Amino acid sequence: MLKNKCVVLGVTGSIAAYKIASLASSLRKLHCDVQVIMTKNAEQFITPVTFETLTGHKCLTDTFDRNFTFEVEHISVAKRADLVLVAPATANIIGKLAHGIADDMLTTTVLACRCPLLLSPAMNTAMYENSVVQDNLVTLKRYGWQIIEPASGRLACGDSGAGKMPEPETLLSYIIRELAYEKDLSGKKILVTAGPTQEAIDPVRYITNHSSGKMGYAIARAAMLRGAEVTLVTGPTALTPPPFVDVVPVVSADDMFREVTTRFPLQDAVIKAAAVADYAPTTVSSEKVKKKEGDMSIPLKRTPDILQYLGEHRREEQRLCGFSMETEHMLENSRAKLEKKHVDMIAANNLKTDGAGFGTDTNVITLITKAGAEELPLMSKDEAAHRILDRLLL
Numbered sequence: 001m002l003k004n005k006c007v008v009l010g011v012t013g014s015i016a017a018y019k020i021a022s023l024a025s026s027l028r029k030l031h032c033d034v035q036v037i038m039t040k041n042a043e044q045f046i047t048p049v050t051f052e053t054l055t056g057h058k059c060l061t062d063t064f065d066r067n068f069t070f071e072v073e074h075i076s077v078a079k080r081a082d083l084v085l086v087a088p089a090t091a092n093i094i095g096k097l098a099h100g101i102a103d104d105m106l107t108t109t110v111l112a113c114r115c116p117l118l119l120s121p122a123m124n125t126a127m128y129e130n131s132v133v134q135d136n137l138v139t140l141k142r143y144g145w146q147i148i149e150p151a152s153g154r155l156a157c158g159d160s161g162a163g164k165m166p167e168p169e170t171l172l173s174y175i176i177r178e179l180a181y182e183k184d185l186s187g188k189k190i191l192v193t194a195g196p197t198q199e200a201i202d203p204v205r206y207i208t209n210h211s212s213g214k215m216g217y218a219i220a221r222a223a224m225l226r227g228a229e230v231t232l233v234t235g236p237t238a239l240t241p242p243p244f245v246d247v248v249p250v251v252s253a254d255d256m257f258r259e260v261t262t263r264f265p266l267q268d269a270v271i272k273a274a275a276v277a278d279y280a281p282t283t284v285s286s287e288k289v290k291k292k293e294g295d296m297s298i299p300l301k302r303t304p305d306i307l308q309y310l311g312e313h314r315r316e317e318q319r320l321c322g323f324s325m326e327t328e329h330m331l332e333n334s335r336a337k338l339e340k341k342h343v344d345m346i347a348a349n350n351l352k353t354d355g356a357g358f359g360t361d362t363n364v365i366t367l368i369t370k371a372g373a374e375e376l377p378l379m380s381k382d383e384a385a386h387r388i389l390d391r392l393l394l
């Protein structure tokens with residue numbers, strides 16, 4: 001995912017420095033070229049050898065180190081860098097960077113970089129909330145730095161409050177968002193629906209379906225990584241929502257209809273991957289639902305047809321994609337759905353096909369438009385998500 005990308009990690013004198021070893025390891029597993037630069041104070045918390053072992057590069061600490069190839073080291077690193085992350089960032093390094101002070105290897109390198117710059121503050125709550133530190137962070141933002149807000153909790157000093165450096169997984173997500181894909185969807189607003197809906201029969205029971213939400217979540221994540229502003233309207237799932245996405249949880253089809261149609265006018269595209277229950281029980285008493293086994297005479301009402309509503313109320317420039325899960329006559333049924341719902345594309349799959357269907361990490365999709373049908377081979381849902389976006393939006 002990050003092959004041929006170079007990330008410079010600037011590590012400063014905070015107890016949280018040990019967490020960056022995990023981040024460096026995760027980046028290497030994604031085939032990223034990782035260069036670590038440490039301040040002298042950082043060496044009090046973790047050794048350069050740790051990073052050298054994990055990255056395969058010498059850990060840079062001294063601006064005037066004579067053990068190097070014949071090139072100006074800090075300029076060479078700056079030219080290679082696709083992204084710089086200073087983490088943990090102490091109040092001291094924040095002040096230096098905000099005011100252009102270059103008195104060590106890290107600050108001189110950063111000042112020579114023209115790539116995206118990220119910074120993750122880590123310090124005592126009182127220090128973090130100090131007006132001087134806050135003013136310096138505002139200054140860095142004005143100069144184009146992206147500040148990763150610290151977490152709140154119990155700090156190493158024993159105090160509780162803001163100032164904790166986020167976990168390595170969170171820092172990694174910022175790097176991946178910045179570098180993994182070209183931002184060809186920048187400026188686009190995309191709404192994705194995902195997961196099942198639940199239609200209550202009574203306070204205990206409900207009607208639902210087998211949707212896991214994995215395909216919809218994959219589409220939301222792919223669109224976010226490509227720079228889109230993404231809203232994910234999701235039914236109940238066991239999945240962790242993708243980062244940097246506006247997540248709107250819903251339960252019933254009526255809930256989903258309301259949330260989607262409210263947001264629909266401002267979207268450039270809507271991709272409906274949710275498996276909405278087609279029918280919901282009407283309001284019935286507990287006595288009426290105590291039926292004999294096999295008796296399906298509970299009164300039902302049809303749930304809102306979200307996709308058809310969107311197709312009938314769309315703007316000309318909006319793009320709409322629906323999903324079609326079939327067990328037979330997949331192409332015929334999906335083409336009919338394409339026409340009836342007035343959408344640009346149907347992503348169709350057959351529940352009986354190996355590797356497709358509910359709950360899997362793979363899918364076998366056929367993309368159907370008015371121009372024809374494109375059969376995609378078995379691939380991960382993440383890969384399929386990008387193919388759907390390519391076909392629908394580019």
